[in-house]
Amino acid sequence: MNLEGYSLLSILKEIERGSINAEDVNDFYYKKSLQLNDKINAYITLLKPDDKKINGNLKGIALAIKDNISTKGIKTTCASKMLESYVPPYDATAVSKLKEQGGRILGKTNMDEFAMGSSGENSAFGPTRNPLNNDYVTGGSSSGSAAAVAANMAPISLGSDTGGSVRAPASFTGIVGFKPSYGAVSRYGLIAYANSLEVIGILGKYTKDVKFLFKLIAGKDPLDSTSLNVELNEKEQFKPKILVIKSFVELSKDEVKKEFYRSISKIDEEGFEVKFIDSFSLTEYLLSAYYTIACAEASTNLSRYDGIRYGPKVESTGNWRDYITKARSFFGPEVKARIMMGTFILSAGYYETYYLRALQLRKLIRQEFEKIVRGYDALYIPTMPVLPWRIGEAIEDPKMAYASDVLTVLPNLTGSPALSLPVGRIREFFVGGQLIGLRGDDIKVLKIAEMMEEILKVKNDGRN
Amino acid sequence: MEEIKVGLEVHVQLVTLKTKLFCSCSSDYRGKPPNVNICPVCTGLPGSMPTLNKRAVEEALKVVFMLNAQPYATSYFFRKTYFYPDLPKNFQITQYDKAGGYPLAHDGSLKLTNGKVVRIERIHLEEDPGRIYYEGSRATAKYSLIDYNRSGIALIEIVTAPDMSSAEEARDFVERLTTILSDVGINVRDYEGALRVDVNVSYAGGERVEVKNVTGAASVEKAVVYEVFRQKTMHEKGIKVVRETRAWDEKRRITIGSRGKEFEEEYRYMPEPDLPPVIITEALMQKVKDEIGGSQEERYNEIVNDGINEELAKKISSDKQLYSVYEKVKFYEPTLKQLAANVLANEISYLMKRYSVKSLPDDVSGLVEILQNYRSIPDHDTAVDYLKKWVEGEKVKVSLQATSVNEIHDDVVKVVAENYDKIKNLEYTKKFEFLMGILIRKFGKENKKVLVEELTKVLSETR
Numbered sequence: 019m020n021l022e023g024y025s026l027l028s029i030l031k032e033i034e035r036g037s038i039n040a041e042d043v044n045d046f047y048y049k050k051s052l053q054l055n056d057k058i059n060a061y062i063t064l065l066k067p068d069d070k071k072i073n074g075n076l077k078g079i080a081l082a083i084k085d086n087i088s089t090k091g092i093k094t095t096c097a098s099k100m101l102e103s104y105v106p107p108y109d110a111t112a113v114s115k116l117k118e119q120g121g122r123i124l125g126k127t128n129m130d131e132f133a134m135g136s137s138g139e140n141s142a143f144g145p146t147r148n149p150l151n152n153d154y155v156t157g158g159s160s161s162g163s164a165a166a167v168a169a170n171m172a173p174i175s176l177g178s179d180t181g182g183s184v185r186a187p188a189s190f191t192g193i194v195g196f197k198p199s200y201g202a203v204s205r206y207g208l209i210a211y212a213n214s215l216e217v218i219g220i221l222g223k224y225t226k227d228v229k230f231l232f233k234l235i236a237g238k239d240p241l242d243s244t245s246l247n248v249e250l251n252e253k254e255q256f257k258p259k260i261l262v263i264k265s266f267v268e269l270s271k272d273e274v275k276k277e278f279y280r281s282i283s284k285i286d287e288e289g290f291e292v293k294f295i296d297s298f299s300l301t302e303y304l305l306s307a308y309y310t311i312a313c314a315e316a317s318t319n320l321s322r323y324d325g326i327r328y329g330p331k332v333e334s335t336g337n338w339r340d341y342i343t344k345a346r347s348f349f350g351p352e353v354k355a356r357i358m359m360g361t362f363i364l365s366a367g368y369y370e371t372y373y374l375r376a377l378q379l380r381k382l383i384r385q386e387f388e389k390i391v392r393g394y395d396a397l398y399i400p401t402m403p404v405l406p407w408r409i410g411e412a413i414e415d416p417k418m419a420y421a422s423d424v425l426t427v428l429p430n431l432t433g434s435p436a437l438s439l440p441v442g443r444i445r446e447f448f449v450g451g452q453l454i455g456l457r458g459d460d461i462k463v464l465k466i467a468e469m470m471e472e473i474l475k476v477k478n479d480g481r482n
Numbered sequence: 483m484e485e486i487k488v489g490l491e492v493h494v495q496l497v498t499l500k501t502k503l504f505c506s507c508s509s510d511y512r513g514k515p516p517n518v519n520i521c522p523v524c525t526g527l528p529g530s531m532p533t534l535n536k537r538a539v540e541e542a543l544k545v546v547f548m549l550n551a552q553p554y555a556t557s558y559f560f561r562k563t564y565f566y567p568d569l570p571k572n573f574q575i576t577q578y579d580k581a582g583g584y585p586l587a588h589d590g591s592l593k594l595t596n597g598k599v600v601r602i603e604r605i606h607l608e609e610d611p612g613r614i615y616y617e618g619s620r621a622t623a624k625y626s627l628i629d630y631n632r633s634g635i636a637l638i639e640i641v642t643a644p645d646m647s648s649a650e651e652a653r654d655f656v657e658r659l660t661t662i663l664s665d666v667g668i669n670v671r672d673y674e675g676a677l678r679v680d681v682n683v684s685y686a687g688g689e690r691v692e693v694k695n696v697t698g699a700a701s702v703e704k705a706v707v708y709e710v711f712r713q714k715t716m717h718e719k720g721i722k723v724v725r726e727t728r729a730w731d732e733k734r735r736i737t738i739g740s741r742g743k744e745f746e747e748e749y750r751y752m753p754e755p756d757l758p759p760v761i762i763t764e765a766l767m768q769k770v771k772d773e774i775g776g777s778q779e780e781r782y783n784e785i786v787n788d789g790i791n792e793e794l795a796k797k798i799s800s801d802k803q804l805y806s807v808y809e810k811v812k813f814y815e816p817t818l819k820q821l822a823a824n825v826l827a828n829e830i831s832y833l834m835k836r837y838s839v840k841s842l843p844d845d846v847s848g849l850v851e852i853l854q855n856y857r858s859i860p861d862h863d864t865a866v867d868y869l870k871k872w873v874e875g876e877k878v879k880v881s882l883q884a885t886s887v888n889e890i891h892d893d894v895v896k897v898v899a900e901n902y903d904k905i906k907n908l909e910y911t912k913k914f915e916f917l918m919g920i921l922i923r924k925f926g927k928e929n930k931k932v933l934v935e936e937l938t939k940v941l942s943e944t945r
């Protein structure tokens with residue numbers, strides 16, 4: 019059986035009809051993963067699905083889960099040496115919801131360590147390689163979740179998005195990546211990098227698959243006080259009103275820009291109402307507000323990894339400072355850098371200068387965003403200003419990787435739903451377009467993406 | 483005599499709660515095998531998230547009101563980062579009054595026995611860390627064993643101004659506080675380690691020295707005595723007292739300086755992003771106030787307003803239970819309030835002490851019955867016997883008289899009326915004897931006292 023290019027929904031329909039069974043489906047993706055993982059490095063842990071029959075919406079289909087989402091009895095490493103042997107005794111709420119509805123776990127996917135990174139290169143288990151060209155990065159931090167879907171190593175996957183971590187790799191691998199509204203999916207069990215910015219997201223080949231899975235995992239969770247119920251009912255067909263901020267498009271490389279504008283004329287022809295404005299007044303503060311908040315939260319989140327409960331054993335010399343230095347050395351360089359930045363930001367005397375100001379900026383950015391976008395169904399801008407770069411290329415210039423986040427951090431600061439879908443092609447790669455809605459408009463954003471998918475017909479079906 | 487300034491930071495476990503502050507694990511950790519009441523949240527496992535135990539806010543508010551403090555309408559949880567093996571996340575979730583934060587409440591007060599008022603600067607909620615256990619002693623133990631059963635237990639921290647000026651006052655503060663806590667059911671005396679104090683002492687305008695982790699009022703007094711002695715000695719020798727944190731050695735009754743050089747404490751406070759602000763609504767405050775029935779002062783005023791004399795009011799208002807019984811009796815039968823006040827302040831409080839009764843019955847109907855028939859109980863000892871039964875939770879039926887005084891009164895009137903023709907010409911004594919005979923046959927000898935009283939009354943009215 020060859021399921022390349024199949025949507026999850028069509029697979030489920032075939033199982034319903036009895037033409038295939040879940041065991042065959044799982045076998046297909048498992049074998050494909052075994053065959054490709056050496057090359058792509060999408061999985062840190064790959065599990066052979068058992069053949070017990072399971073009912074429920076997902077009918078026993080096995081999915082890929084990012085390795086920072088807790089899975090009971092299955093190693094959850096955050097792609098870090100610090101957690102290389104950590105096995106959670108509990109399931110994240112999103113995982114237990116999938117299991118309750120007949121889902122299985124196919125494996126735990128590679129990622130930037132502790133979700134810190136935009137390329138998928140910062141993993142203690144080696145970089146994930148882009149299925150479109152193995153010498154290039156997949157984008158991160160949900161690199162393995164994107165690569166697995168793009169390379170037919172999984173029908174669909176869960177990732178997490180703190181500043182673009184679902185959308186960036188979706189864009190670089192030519193698939194759909196959805197970051198729900200902040201709180202729309204419970205974070206309970208998602209190993210925290212920056213609590214106030216992140217959410218569990220979904221990566222798939224088709225928007226309809228992503229929407230289907232979103233509805234299965236969305237909703238308020240008593241274990242996550244920041245979670246909420248968003249509207250899950252769909253509106254009748256409507257004519258989308260789209261806003262484009264030109265200065266955001268202009269931040270992109272020329273070839274990206276060209277493909278992006280081409281997608282605009284196509285949807286315009288098909289009856290979308292497209293409005294342009296020149297700029298977003300707080301653009302220059304987006305990255306600094308984002309990194310200040312993210313690093314501050316990260317530095318406290320990661321302080322628990324002290325070698326006592328997690329991490330390889332450190333022989334004590336009796337000197338406490340020696341011990342802690344050794345125990346903390348198991349973090350990779352990017353994680354260390356962000357912990358140090360966060361520690362500095364929260365230090366006495368700097369808290370007001372940096373952290374409180376970043377929080378104030380976030381508030382202003384939120385207000386400005388809502389003011390501009392209200393009256394439209396979504397904002398439409400490119401996902402990544404650049405195409406994937408060669409593995410290793412950005413290491414000499416870390417600011418290059420940081421700058422590539424400029425278009426994706428906005429919805430994390432505003433708590434908005436955001437989705438990246440392929441809207442153009444350049445050589446073997448794709449250009450990702452990003453739809454951003456008001457918080458709570460998740461279904462609306464997904465609906466518009468479905469309509470655009472239909473119009474643009476740019477698809478990475480994994481059969482390149 | 484040089485000036486001594488003492489300020490206290492009192493940590494109190496909310497022992498009335500069944501579960502921990504941020505998870506649903508049992509808070510009953512004493513005497514349990516290690517690490518049985520734990521979950522991903524209170525062991526700080528990656529990905530776990532705290533959710534606030536709403537009951538903890540209510541219990542904390544009781545203390546806030548008892549200490550006349552003002553709750554903030556909105557308060558926040560913060561992360562206080564420091565490394566210690568008993569702290570599973572390496573940060574403690576607490577509340578903070580700087581960096582844009584507000585604690586649960588501010589500006590309270592507590593009156594010492596000598597009449598001095600100690601200001602309370604703030605009260606906040608926080609989680610207790612786990613416990614480290616050393617087999618044998620700390621010096622000889624091969625391992626530091628960690629027990630997380632206590633991790634995440636709800637604490638309130640009460641921070642006073644440096645208003646106490648002697649060891650006795652510091653001790654009195656802790657004792658008075660302990661009493662106030664037990665007024666709202668937080669009986670810290672019954673739970674080892676439920677009240678722990680950080681004691682701040684400065685002598686003769688010198689730097690303030692913090693003595694950490696002193697348990698109980700008596701030890702607080704000893705710690706202040708020692709610290710004043712130590713600082714005074716240094717002062718006299720011309721050695722400057724440095725600002726530092728010292729540990730209390732309960733066995734040797736001395737404070738011990740921390741080794742190594744001093745450094746500024748750096749806790750890197752930041753708002754806890756996983757917890758929404760704590761909102762104190764009017765409705766919540768009313769609910770809590772209804773549960774505690776206000777402060778002693780409020781109780782006192784209410785009783786005095788009922789027309790009860792000050793001495794009785796003071797006695798009843800000082801005991802939460804007596805007051806609650808008084809209120810209930812008043813609710814059942816307002817006319818009994820004076821009698822209830824008398825009996826509660828005298829007989830019942832005597833009985834509670836005499837038989838070490840910890841809690842009075844919730845159901846006051848037995849007491850109401852006793853009080854309604856109080857005048858017809860033949861003597862004081864019998865009355866006390868009845869009261870003792872009620873206090874001990876037994877069912878009370880005042881059986882010595884079949885009927886209530888009111889009914890007896892009605893019946894006496896009836897008997898007099900029925901026999902009016904027969905007695906109208908008899909002289910008073912004869913009349914009295916005749917009617918008494920009928921009444922005793924009807925109500926029994928045991929009611930003689932009340933029958934005599936009632937008959938005398940009725941006859942005097944019909945004369």
Ligand SMILES: [Zn+2]
Nearest residue numbers: 505507521524
């Ligand atoms: Zn727990």
